Amino acid sequence: MSFSGVVGQDSAVTVLERSLAAHRVAHAYLFTGIEGCGKRTTALAFIEAIFCGRAEGCGSCPSCRKMASGQHPDLHLVEPDGAFIKIDQIRELQRQLALRPYEAPRKGCIIEAADRLHPAAANALLKTLEEPPGNAVLILLSPNPAGVLPTIISRCQQLRFASLPQETVERLVLAGGVEQEAARVAASLSEGSMAKALEIVNGAALEERARFIETVCSLSVNDAGRIFAFSEAFDKQKDKAAGMLDMLQSFLRDVLLRLGGSPEIVNCDLAPLVEQVAGHNSLDEVMGKIGTVTTMQQALQRNVNPRLAMETLVMRLANT
Amino acid sequence: MQFTVTKDIFLKGLQRVQSIVEKRNTMPILSNVLLETVDDRLDITATDLEVGMKSSYPVTTVKPGKITVSAKKLFEIIRELPDADITFSTKENDWVELRCGKAVFNIVGLSPDEFPYFPSIQENNFIKIESELLRDMIEKTSFAICHDETKYNLNGVFLKAAEAGEKTALKMVATDGHRLSLMEKTLEGSFGPELSKGVIFPKKGIFEIKKFTEDEPCELLLGFLDNSAVIKKNNMVVVMRLVDGEFPDYTRVIPQNNDRIVKVDREQLFHSLRRMAILSSEKSKGVKLEIDREKIIISSSNPELGEAREDMESDYDGEPLQIGFNAKYLLDVLGVVDSQFILLCLRDELSPALIRAAEKEDFTSVIMPMRL
Numbered sequence: 001m002s003f004s005g006v007v008g009q010d011s012a013v014t015v016l017e018r019s020l021a022a023h024r025v026a027h028a029y030l031f032t033g034i035e036g037c038g039k040r041t042t043a044l045a046f047i048e049a050i051f052c053g054r055a056e057g058c059g060s061c062p063s064c065r066k067m068a069s070g071q072h073p074d075l076h077l078v079e080p081d082g083a084f085i086k087i088d089q090i091r092e093l094q095r096q097l098a099l100r101p102y103e104a105p106r107k108g109c110i111i112e113a114a115d116r117l118h119p120a121a122a123n124a125l126l127k128t129l130e131e132p133p134g135n136a137v138l139i140l141l142s143p144n145p146a147g148v149l150p151t152i153i154s155r156c157q158q159l160r161f162a163s164l165p166q167e168t169v170e171r172l173v174l175a176g177g178v179e180q181e182a183a184r185v186a187a188s189l190s191e192g193s194m195a196k197a198l199e200i201v202n203g204a205a206l207e208e209r210a211r212f213i214e215t216v217c218s219l220s221v222n223d224a225g226r227i228f229a230f231s232e233a234f235d236k237q238k239d240k241a242a243g244m245l246d247m248l249q250s251f252l253r254d255v256l257l258r259l260g261g262s263p264e265i266v267n268c269d270l271a272p273l274v275e276q277v278a279g280h281n282s283l284d285e286v287m288g289k290i291g292t293v294t295t296m297q298q299a300l301q302r303n304v305n306p307r308l309a310m311e312t313l314v315m316r317l318a319n320t
Numbered sequence: 321m322q323f324t325v326t327k328d329i330f331l332k333g334l335q336r337v338q339s340i341v342e343k344r345n346t347m348p349i350l351s352n353v354l355l356e357t358v359d360d361r362l363d364i365t366a367t368d369l370e371v372g373m374k375s376s377y378p379v380t381t382v383k384p385g386k387i388t389v390s391a392k393k394l395f396e397i398i399r400e401l402p403d404a405d406i407t408f409s410t411k412e413n414d415w416v417e418l419r420c421g422k423a424v425f426n427i428v429g430l431s432p433d434e435f436p437y438f439p440s441i442q443e444n445n446f447i448k449i450e451s452e453l454l455r456d457m458i459e460k461t462s463f464a465i466c467h468d469e470t471k472y473n474l475n476g477v478f479l480k481a482a483e484a485g486e487k488t489a490l491k492m493v494a495t496d497g498h499r500l501s502l503m504e505k506t507l508e509g510s511f512g513p514e515l516s517k518g519v520i521f522p523k524k525g526i527f528e529i530k531k532f533t534e535d536e537p538c539e540l541l542l543g544f545l546d547n548s549a550v551i552k553k554n555n556m557v558v559v560m561r562l563v564d565g566e567f568p569d570y571t572r573v574i575p576q577n578n579d580r581i582v583k584v585d586r587e588q589l590f591h592s593l594r595r596m597a598i599l600s601s602e603k604s605k606g607v608k609l610e611i612d613r614e615k616i617i618i619s620s621s622n623p624e625l626g627e628a629r630e631d632m633e634s635d636y637d638g639e640p641l642q643i644g645f646n647a648k649y650l651l652d653v654l655g656v657v658d659s660q661f662i663l664l665c666l667r668d669e670l671s672p673a674l675i676r677a678a679e680k681e682d683f684t685s686v687i688m689p690m691r692l
Contacts, residue, residue, distance in 0.1 A: 062437070071347060073369045073436050091469060098472030099522060099561040100547030102369055103437045124470075133472060134564035 002057045003045045007172060008164040009038050015159060016046050020055055026157040028129050028138045030114065032145040033161025036195025040112065042161070043139040047075060047108035050137060063104060074104040078111045084118040085111065090125050097128065097136050107136040114140035115147030122149045129155045163192025173197050181269060182206060188266040189250065209247045210270060216248065217277055219318045227314050235307035245297050252290045259283050292316045321385025322409040323357050327401055327420070329377045330362075334395040336556070337366035340373045340528075341391040349388065354435045355408075356386035365438050366391055367559075371525050372438055375556040383409075386432040389416055397425055439545040441557055446541040447511055451553070454540060455533035457492045457503040458526060460683055463652045465523050466496035473565035477526055480518035481511035490515075493570050499649045500573055500686040514544040520567055521549060525560030532558065574686055578665035578674050582611055583635035586662045589616075590654040592630050596620045597647035599628045605647045606690050611666070612640045620647075643669045644692035650675075653685045 003013050012031070019025050031039040048057030048067045051074065057064045066072040076096050078089055093109060101107045111117070117125065129152065132138055140156060142148050170187035172194060174180065178201050185206060190197035200206055219227055234241065251274070254265040258278040265274055281289075296313045300306065334353070342350035347369075354365040362379040366372065387410045397418065398406070407419040410429070418425040458477070466474035478493045488511050492503045521529075532540065532553050541552040551558045596607045600620040610617040616634045621627035643666060653675050654662065661678035675685040 062433075066434075069434070071349065071434055073347070094472065095469050098475065098563055098565065099370060100564045102547070102561060 002048065002059055003042075004056070006038050006042045006045055008168045009042055009161055012042060012159050012161050013045075016042070017055065020046075020049055025050065025137060027132050027136065028140070028156040030140045030142065030145065030148070030153060030156035030158045031161055032142055032158060034163050034191065034193050035143045036190075036193035036197075037161045037164055038194070039141045039143075039161050040110070043110050043141060046139070047110070047137065050106060050108060051075075051104040053105060072104070072108075073102040074107050076107070076109040078109070080113050080116045084116055085113070085121050086118055087121040087124050090117075090121045090128075094124075094128055097133050100134060107132075107134065109136060109138045111138065111140045114142040114152065115144040117148070117152070119149065122152055126151055126155065164190075164194060165192070166190075169194060169197045173201055176201070185267065185269045188268065189247070206269075209244070212244055213248060213251050213267075213270060214273065216314065216317060217273060219314055221315065221318045227311065227318065231307050231310040231314060234310045241300055241306055241310075242297065245293055245300070249290060249293050249297075252286060252293065255281065256283070256286050256290070259286060289317055321355075321357055321387055322382040322407070323362060323379045324382070324405050324407050325362060325377070325379040326405055327398065327403050329379070330406060331395075331398050333362070333364045333375055333377045334391065334398060336375055337364055337373050337391060338395060340366045340368060340371055342368040349430055349434045349436070351390060351392065352388040352430055352435070353391040353394065354386060354388045354432055354438075356432070357381045357384050359384075365435070367436055367438065369436060370522060370561055371528055372436075372559040373528070373556065374438060374559070377555070385410060387414060387416060387429045388432050388435050389427055389429045393427065397427075439548060439550070439559055441543075441545070441550055441552065445512060446543040446550075446552065447509070447515075449507075449540050449542055450537065451533040451535075451540050452537045453505060455530065457490075457505065458530050458533070460503050460656045461492045461494040461501045462523075462526055462530070463656065464494040464496055464499050464501040464685075465526070466494075468496070471497070472563060473520060473567055476520045476522045476563045478518055478520050478567040478570070479515060481515035483510060483516065493567070495568070495570060495573070498646070498688050499652075500570055501653070502570065502574070502684045502686075504682050504684075512544070518567060519544070519549065520563035520565065522560055522563050525549070525558070528558050528560070532556070573672070574684065575665070575667060575672050575674055578667045578671070580611075580638045580641060580666045581636070582616065582664040582666065583661050583678060584616065584632070584664060586654055586657060586660060588632050589618075589662070590651065592618050592632055593647050593651055593654070596628055596630060597651070599625050600647055604690065606644050606692050607647045607650075608642065608644050608692050610640070610642050611636060613637055641666060641669065643673070644690040645673070645687060646690055649687045653687070657683060 003017065006013055031043060033039055045057065048064055049055065051063045051067065052058055052061060076093055078085060078093055081089060097107055129138060145153065166187050169190050169192065170183050173183040173186055182201055186197045186200040189200055215230060219230065251267050254267050254274045255277045257265055258274050265271065267274060292313060296309055299309050337353055350368055356363045357379065360378060360381050362377050363374055365374040401420040401423060404421050409417050411417055414429040414431055416427045416429045461477050465477060469475060474495060480491050482489045487506050488509060490505050490507055494501055529551055532551065538553065543550045548559045548561050593607060596618050597605055599622050600606050601622050607618060607620045613636060614633065615631050617629060617631045619627065619629035657677050659677035659679045663676045663678050665674040670689060672686050672688050677683055
């Protein structure tokens with residue numbers, strides 16, 4: 001993968017390309033930006049270029065071919081093992097980095113999800129990060145820089161990756177052979193993350209979401225039986241609860257936009273429903289509902305009984 | 321690719337590389353050996369990216385080529401085959417066919433292109449070293465190698481050559497922060513830029529070299545390529561990646577004015593220390609040496625077990641002195657020195673002690689004392 005394969009991260013790529021051209025590659029980088037915006041692809045492209053010795057990996061020399069198949073002996077990848085990156089993984093990395101490079105001019109290392117470094121592992125890494133043995137390049141990736149120890153951040157050159165523009169995600173999803181309509185919805189729901197867009201397109205998430213929102217909108221206080229049945233069903237899939245609430249919130253936001261007269265709605269496949277709900281509710285009512293969903297989102301993070309919470313939520317949202 | 325080889329030769333070649341082949345399964349290709357035929361020669365290559373080995377054996381080549389196959393499985397198959405010629409040939413999609421007598425094996429291989437790069441060896445700037453000399457140097461230093469993997473620059477032995485006119489002093493040093501051992505040999509000829517700067521050989525590689533030197537004495541060739549050191553013996557080559565990093569300036573650690581010199585019988589001290597160490601604490605192995613004129617009292621005590629003491633004769637005429645040591649560190653040194661008497665050069669109870677052989681000048685060891 002070369003720099004030309006990185007989409008929509010021009011400013012980050014330019015910084016890296018310039019550092020290569022000036023032979024001033026830093027010893028440690030921290031790439032931050034939401035999940036699926038191209039951090040990993042860029043890191044691989046950067047290391048490939050360093051190994052290849054050109055401004056951009058040529059893709060055809062033995063070194064680039066090994067990078068493409070993920071077999072390069074001088075590239076070390078560290079990923080969380082379970083919930084954390086453990087100290088043993090860091091020790092093993094340090095052992096590998098202590099030796100001189102096998103065939104490349106310098107060694108490369110990518111640490112994924114640096115916010116999931118166990119504190120002990122992160123502290124073990126500090127010295128290596130500050131002065132890597134020989135001239136290794138360490139790249140840390142993290143979607144959540146607030147979760148990375150400040151002592152780690154201060155030792156790295158930080159590079160921010162922007163969320164991808166909606167059109168870019170849409171174009172990329174389309175290129176993957178997805179229908180126009182689905183691609184548009186996925187792109188608008190992806191919040192600029194390619195990974196999330198693909199997840200939406202590939203899974204049954206899109207239909208499930210439509211069904212969920214339609215059901216919530218159709219519930220009525222006069223029909224308490226359905227409310228309870230719905231909440232019970234919800235209780236069985238609590239791991240999806242947060243995602244569903246996000247979608248509900250985005251839907252209600254569209255209703256609000258519709259009421260304000262803006263055509264820029266995200267859930268374009270549900271446009272008739274947005275229209276319908278907007279017709280039934282006033283601005284204040286919709287604001288109230290959004291508030292209810294937010295309360296529920298916070299409550300879910302604090303270990304409430306999901307079924308009771310859902311019952312309360314649905315009753316508040318239900319049409320009178 | 322197709323060749324015919326006798327069982328004995330193939331088995332010997334595969335056995336040699338088994339210790340090198342990767343046990344942990346990080347890259348699948350590393351659990352394979354690369355077999356390559358050129359003219360009537362079979363090259364067997366294995367590597368774990370840290371240490372690699374290539375050896376050549378005579379075969380009858382029908383068609384040249386190369387392939388990689390699982391080192392362990394191939395070894396197991398060859399071991400069980402009858403004593404007859406083996407025909408080895410490659411087929412489409414990296415499959416391998418083995419025929420021996422009436423047995424036929426079809427095994428899955430991997431593309432040789434994926435096998436890590438193995439440096440090609442040119443012999444022009446190699447240094448010649450007698451295997452016995454190298455073994456002596458490794459034996460007398462390797463026990464002090466640091467086993468704490470976070471101190472990566474101490475996880476190996478440091479080799480450095482200092483030229484002095486026609487002769488060159490070759491030094492080998494290992495330390496773990498508590499003790500240090502240094503061997504120095506004077507050799508003929510020049511040793512090239514890498515050794516003048518000094519290089520650190522990794523622990524695993526040093527033990528592979530030591531295996532090389534344990535057979536009958538011969539001449540070894542030592543050279544450097546890119547980031548690796550190369551050791552060549554007859555038809556075998558071992559390549560190891562050097563440790564990246566600075567070896568600490570060990571010369572500052574070696575005490576210069578330790579003027580209280582005690583001369584003791586090595587064997588006697590060795591056995592006495594082993595006896596006394598039994599009652600020292602399990603962890604620190606501390607023993608006390610009370611040095612007086614003409615004699616040393618060695619003692620140890622452990623509140624849970626009891627105490628022990630023993631005195632032995634020595635050659636010393638200075639002020640009396642008491643000093644504590646980790647018995648293991650002393651025993652390691654006494655175990656490798658091959659002279660009858662050793663010199664224990666001390667300064668005071670908290671300064672590092674220097675140990676040398678009484679008859680030879682080439683070996684130096686420094687041990688930090690303990691507070692007891």
